[in-house]
Amino acid sequence: MGIRSANDECLKRIGESTAVLVDIRLARDVVPGMGDKTVYHAGPPVDWDQMCGPMRGAIIGATMFEGWTKSPEEAVALAERGELRFDSCHNHRGIGPMAGIITPSMQVHVVRNEKYEIETYSTLYMGVGKVLRHGAYDQTVMERLAWMNGELAPLLRDAIHRAEGIDLKSIVAQALQMGDELHNRNKASNALLLCALYPHLVAVGAADKVETAARFIDGAGHFVLNSVMAGCKGMLDAGGGIDGSTIVTAIARNGVETGIRVSGTGDRWFTAPAPRIEGVYFPGYGPDDANPDLGDSAITESAGLGSFAMAGAPAVVQYIGGTPQFALETTQRMYEITATEHDTFKIPNLNFRGTPFGIDIRKVVETGILPVINTGIAHRNPGIGQIGAGLTEAPLECFSKALVAFAETQGVTA
Amino acid sequence: MGIRSANDECLKRIGESTAVLVDIRLARDVVPGMGDKTVYHAGPPVDWDQMCGPMRGAIIGATMFEGWTKSPEEAVALAERGELRFDSCHNHRGIGPMAGIITPSMQVHVVRNEKYEIETYSTLYMGVGKVLRHGAYDQTVMERLAWMNGELAPLLRDAIHRAEGIDLKSIVAQALQMGDELHNRNKASNALLLCALYPHLVAVGAADKVETAARFIDGAGHFVLNSVMAGCKGMLDAGGGIDGSTIVTAIARNGVETGIRVSGTGDRWFTAPAPRIEGVYFPGYGPDDANPDLGDSAITESAGLGSFAMAGAPAVVQYIGGTPQFALETTQRMYEITATEHDTFKIPNLNFRGTPFGIDIRKVVETGILPVINTGIAHRNPGIGQIGAGLTEAPLECFSKALVAFAETQGVTA
Incomplete structure (x- = not known):
């Protein structure tokens, strides 16, 4: 077919795609190709010796989080020995903000394009400042990562299941009427996500854990971004x-x-x-x-x-x-x-x-x-x-x- | 002083006023002059024989809610006998949307202008459609009123206390950056109110009651309006x-x-x-x-x-x-x-x-x-x-x- 018809078909598919947050799962259980010592990263494929500083920093943090190494020095040595299997998130239905590192033990959003049966994956948003995706890996980063993966993620999973999914496309459409552009301003979409999750969080979690989770998601400001990114990828992949x-x-x-x-x-x-x-x-x-x-x-x-x-x-x-x-x-x-x-x-x-x-x-x-x-x-x-x-x-x-x-x-x- | 200085002083007072939701209380316990058979209404003072239909309808509902009457006919008779003490909400630090009826057994928001030590009062928002403030008083209205006053209000009160107040002026300022004009569009401010309340609702209430409350406030869309109105009155009264x-x-x-x-x-x-x-x-x-x-x-x-x-x-x-x-x-x-x-x-x-x-x-x-x-x-x-x-x-x-x-x-x- 001609370019015009091909583009019409492409945009029709993307436009009618859906984006529903259906689950939170361990990356190793859902992200295609995710095995031991696998590290997916943002952008097109790049090797360790070419990587920028913040991506290296995030990988250092991720290898310590995985327990593959105990120190930044060991992490660098591991990478230099070629023992990490790097690839682009995008090549595996994954998507990551900034360094975009996904490793097997990280919990990821599972977002479904129900119309085209495509599942996409992204990690949980950590906040601003000293965070893994920007290359930080100190003790505070490691602790937050452990809490997010160990406590926040299971709570969110239960709430999402009880809600029978959260319609991200609807949240995006509403938030555009509320001053968000959904990339660097997510204030409305984040609040809408919380309002959709809360009745279920309350029902599935202990009060103190729900309170901590609620304060974190609200305070992080852009928490919704990572799942919206996965939603966008699922829609665009349908047009690929x-x-x-x-x-x-x-x-x-x-x-x-x-x-x-x-x-x-x-x-x-x-x-x-x-x-x-x-x-x-x-x-x-x-x-x-x-x-x-x-x-x-x-x-x-x-x-x-x-x-x-x-x-x-x-x-x-x-x-x-x-x-x-x-x-x-x-x-x-x-x-x-x-x-x-x-x-x-x-x-x-x-x-x-x-x-x-x-x-x-x-x-x-x-x-x-x-x-x-x-x-x-x-x-x-x-x-x-x-x-x-x-x-x-x-x-x-x-x-x-x-x-x-x-x-x-x-x-x-x- | 001259008009210019007087206006400057007036606007300085209003501008530097605060608006903090500090409590939910029974009207009879906090609204000045609120005694038996007292009915405050919206707008300037007006007597029963001059009142419009929706205000009469809301008063019929309120007298039944109070238990002063058992039927609309009895309510009309009570009003016609001159046994209801009518006055304007505005004359008693009260404020009410549409018919704006406040009677002694209704729960009201208590909003403080801390700078000028003024407290103002408004009832809880019921939703759209068949609601008391628009003059409806059928069984569904009576039931919702009973639930709001008996179950929702105490829960909100406990949450507001635990939060040590909710800063409504801050919510208004933020919501103006999020597409609300705060009168007929309250989508962002309502979500921000919920995000502020949730961590405390979770901590003070039983899960099923919190879930019901959360769904109601979210679904009502404009729930925040009544407390914002009380906040506006508290600010403007400081300039009076x-x-x-x-x-x-x-x-x-x-x-x-x-x-x-x-x-x-x-x-x-x-x-x-x-x-x-x-x-x-x-x-x-x-x-x-x-x-x-x-x-x-x-x-x-x-x-x-x-x-x-x-x-x-x-x-x-x-x-x-x-x-x-x-x-x-x-x-x-x-x-x-x-x-x-x-x-x-x-x-x-x-x-x-x-x-x-x-x-x-x-x-x-x-x-x-x-x-x-x-x-x-x-x-x-x-x-x-x-x-x-x-x-x-x-x-x-x-x-x-x-x-x-x-x-x-x-x-x-x-």
């Missing part, structure tokens, strides 16, 4: 692998390279050096401390959220910088590189117009307009953590490489 | 009675008349016939079924919320009608009749400009621009309930009468 489609199905960064996937070229990555981030820094940090762009969270932009929805989330500029006018203009610019408008995700102050949806690599290359990404900023060294938040773009090179490869699949040679 | 001030401290409607109070003229009401409402009707109802404007909830507009904040709440138009552009223009117009901009209540998509704050009767009379009010629509007959929601205005006559009276207090005669 359609011959002739030029729609982007993933944007992901490993802190060294940014990679994109395109429906018509399947699981192949098209990469370019990861860019720096323009942002707002926490006190005591600045641009020289920052790692380049990192994490799978740009899946939200790929799905019509994040910067693509920030016209309706003016308050996000208090976190990532800029002005409400800038937020508005950013979203408006994204309509120039997308194929259509989302049927379910609407922007109230654009008269309920659907968010720009379906990044078309042809439009990116033609116009030179790059997909904007709202994102957190990790310190470039392992062991430190989050130091700010801001904005960046997916590099043009990803899209031009993808377009060349796409043309070849269509029998066109340069 | 300042000689020389032309700032409006209350707008309230009894369904027959709209009344306003002005700081410089104290507790005096300036009234005019209550206008009709332009609105969106529930299926099966239309303008001919509608009662004129009713309720104390315009206290939100008086405090810089409601229509005065709807520029930041575009999604409210799905409930009350109009377009996001209309919502934006409405708020912008209100800047022309207000003295200043709010220091704490900000509109994100107006670049975090403070909401229009401090309605100045001189500006209303000079410009002819009337304060817009977002409101619910009650059926004009007793016993039916809510039939829609929409927009109306406070009549010019209230403001011109007030200005004449104000001039007289300043030694100026017409």
Whole structure:
């Protein structure tokens, strides 16, 4: 079929996809290919010797959490001996913010695209500051990780089962009417998730444990993000692998390279050096401390959220910088590189117009307009953590490489 | 002092006021003047023979709830014999949405303006549709009222005590960044209230009762409104009675008349016939079924919320009608009749400009621009309930009468 029909089919599949949080399970029991010493990470595949600092830091923490090593030094030695089996989360229905590390003993959200029977997986959100996904691994990180996996996750699992699933797509649609862009502003969606979970948490858990869990999820602010990311991946994966489609199905960064996937070229990555981030820094940090762009969270932009929805989330500029006018203009610019408008995700102050949806690599290359990404900023060294938040773009090179490869699949040679 | 200084003082007091939900108590134990057969109602004072249908309906329900009567017929007879002591809620630190009925056995929110040591009171929100405040009084209304007063209220009280109060002013400020205008759209503020209450509800209540309460508050959608209204009254009352001030401290409607109070003229009401409402009707109802404007909830507009904040709440138009552009223009117009901009209540998509704050009767009379009010629509007959929601205005006559009276207090005669 022609490109237009292929893109229509791709976007129809993504658009009618669902995203329901159905379970919390151990990664080893559900994430495909997850075996002993397996470490999945954000972005396109990358080896230890090429990895950025925060990803190395997160892996150090993860190996200690798993009990594979007892110290950062042992962890580095283990990795250098080649004993860890690295791969990209995206290659295994996984998705991870920032370093995005998933190892076998971590509890993961199980999110179902019921329409297309796709299950996707993401770890639990740890909060801001000194956290594993930003490369921190000190005692506080290890303790929180143990509590989240040992106590919070089973409680959430029981509540989710009792609720017979939490409809994340509905939460996203509602939160877009409530000032969230669902990537760096999750205040409404997090509250809606809590309101959906609470009646069940109360029923399944001891009062003191429920209180602790409730305070953590509320205080973490962005807890809902990881399950929303899994939801976005499940929807976009439903649109993957359609011959002739030029729609982007993933944007992901490993802190060294940014990679994109395109429906018509399947699981192949098209990469370019990861860019720096323009942002707002926490006190005591600045641009020289920052790692380049990192994490799978740009899946939200790929799905019509994040910067693509920030016209309706003016308050996000208090976190990532800029002005409400800038937020508005950013979203408006994204309509120039997308194929259509989302049927379910609407922007109230654009008269309920659907968010720009379906990044078309042809439009990116033609116009030179790059997909904007709202994102957190990790310190470039392992062991430190989050130091700010801001904005960046997916590099043009990803899209031009993808377009060349796409043309070849269509029998066109340069 | 001159008008300018008086208005500055008035707005300083209102602006620096707090609003903390500190308790739930029986009206007879806390609301000033609340004795046997006492019935406080919304708007300026009105007698039984002048009352509108939904207010009569709510009073019928309240007398049965109190056990003063056993049937609607007995209730009407009781009222006609003059055995009920009617007065305006506003005259007793009370405030009530729509009919606004408060009787001695009803549980009320206790909201403190800690800065000025003012306590205000409002009943608990019942939901939409067939509810007491809209004049319904059938068996389902009576049962819900009994459950709210007997089971929900004590549970909330214990949770509020354990939380050491809930900061409503903070919830309002946050919700304005989340698409609420706090009068007809309370989705974010209601969720924030729940998130603040939950950890304590879990700790103080039996699991099944907490679950029922949580589902009710979440499902009611606007549960937070009544305590926010009490908060607004507590703030505005702090600005009342300042000689020389032309700032409006209350707008309230009894369904027959709209009344306003002005700081410089104290507790005096300036009234005019209550206008009709332009609105969106529930299926099966239309303008001919509608009662004129009713309720104390315009206290939100008086405090810089409601229509005065709807520029930041575009999604409210799905409930009350109009377009996001209309919502934006409405708020912008209100800047022309207000003295200043709010220091704490900000509109994100107006670049975090403070909401229009401090309605100045001189500006209303000079410009002819009337304060817009977002409101619910009650059926004009007793016993039916809510039939829609929409927009109306406070009549010019209230403001011109007030200005004449104000001039007289300043030694100026017409």
